[in-house]
Amino acid sequence: MKRREILKGAAAVGAGLPLCGPAAAQAWPARPIKLVVPFPPGSSPDLIARLIAEPLAAALGQPVLVDNRAGAGGNLGTGAVARATPDGYTLLFTIQGPLVTAPLLNPRLPYDPYTQLAPVSLVATSPNVLVVTPELGSATLADFVRLAKERRGALNYGSVGNGSASHLAMESFKARAGIDLRHVPFQGFPQIVNAMLSGEVQAAFMVPGIAMGQVRAGKLKALGVTTLGRSSALPEMPTFVEQGYAGFEAVSWQAVLAPAGTPPAILQRVSAELVRIVKSNEVRSKILGHYFSAVGTAPEALVTLMKAERDRWGKVIKAAGVQPE
Incomplete structure (x- = not known):
């Protein structure tokens, strides 16, 4: 009798508990x-x-x-x-x-x-795209690197904040290319675009969804994508690898x-x-x-x-x- 009462009580307690493990997975989703x-x-x-x-x-x-x-x-x-x-x-x-x-x-x-x-x-x-202002006259990545070395420390680049992907991609590229650019952080990509159009900054890494509208309108110039191979999103655009930076990737x-x-x-x-x-x-x-x-x-x-x-x-x-x- 005592054993039956214990089992009955345990069952009552168990009935009030949430399901877990496989039982919970089978019942999911219920809301x-x-x-x-x-x-x-x-x-x-x-x-x-x-x-x-x-x-x-x-x-x-x-x-x-x-x-x-x-x-x-x-x-x-x-x-x-x-x-x-x-x-x-x-x-x-x-x-x-x-x-x-x-x-x-x-x-x-x-x-x-x-x-x-x-x-x-x-x-x-998504790849990142290096975009620059048309006023630089850089038709290729090599042109931009050459100009950056000539004007060492005089060009600005924008990012969406310290430690962001746009910041670290440029820091990685600066080290590979041996160039020096000044970092100017912004709250978001729209602010970077505005700063580039006004001439406050001259370069930035951006996701294509932000950059390509301005590029296709001729307001910015895209120099390359940061995937190891050509991106299915931008198959016409050369990679950094193709332009002499083996293994450079920032996706x-x-x-x-x-x-x-x-x-x-x-x-x-x-x-x-x-x-x-x-x-x-x-x-x-x-x-x-x-x-x-x-x-x-x-x-x-x-x-x-x-x-x-x-x-x-x-x-x-x-x-x-x-x-x-």
Whole structure:
């Protein structure tokens, strides 16, 4: 009698507990999913996130709601996801900055992307484009380097902040080319474009989605892309490798992650759906329209990329003496 009462009581307690493990994964999703983008509406992460949100919702049978939580260069929203309940109802769509360079530059960052976030899939990549003002008269990368050496320290370049991809790409190139340019940080790419059009700065690395409108209008000159091979987004544009800088690469990328501890079955389900979605002709074409190349990978590939990028940019930060703001 006593044994039956204990078992009955245990069953009653168990019935009040949330499902976990495989049972939770099987029941998921039972309500809308939040896709946090730690950048403002209209930014490239926001645009790509919205391209995948609708087909992902159709695949999962629940709405996928894009939640913009901008601030601190993407660190604010990224940290919120890192601290979120790992139940599969909060996902993160972000770029490499909050995952790679922010931890390198800020030892007191309020989250650790390597222990508090679980990689899901690398979604898309984009080259960076080196753009210069037409007034420089530089038709090629070699022309620009030659001019920069002649006017050593007299040319300015813009970036979207200390330790940003646009900053580190230029610092890496400065070291390779043996040139000296003055760094002028701005709040965002629109401000850099305005500064270039006014003559305040003469060069910048930008993602093509920002740069190419001005380039095609003849207001800026593009000198090359930073992928190792020609980019599917800009197949007509030569790489830095082709122009004498073997191995030079500075790729922007966007990925989906989840809070660490999210059930593996959920991570695998989302990853598999994302791979299928971004490789579909319709979504791949739309992503390409924003000058990004659709990728779609298993979680393990994203882990490998994050570690490789940490090593690559850690060396650049150390060599350039980049300090946190």
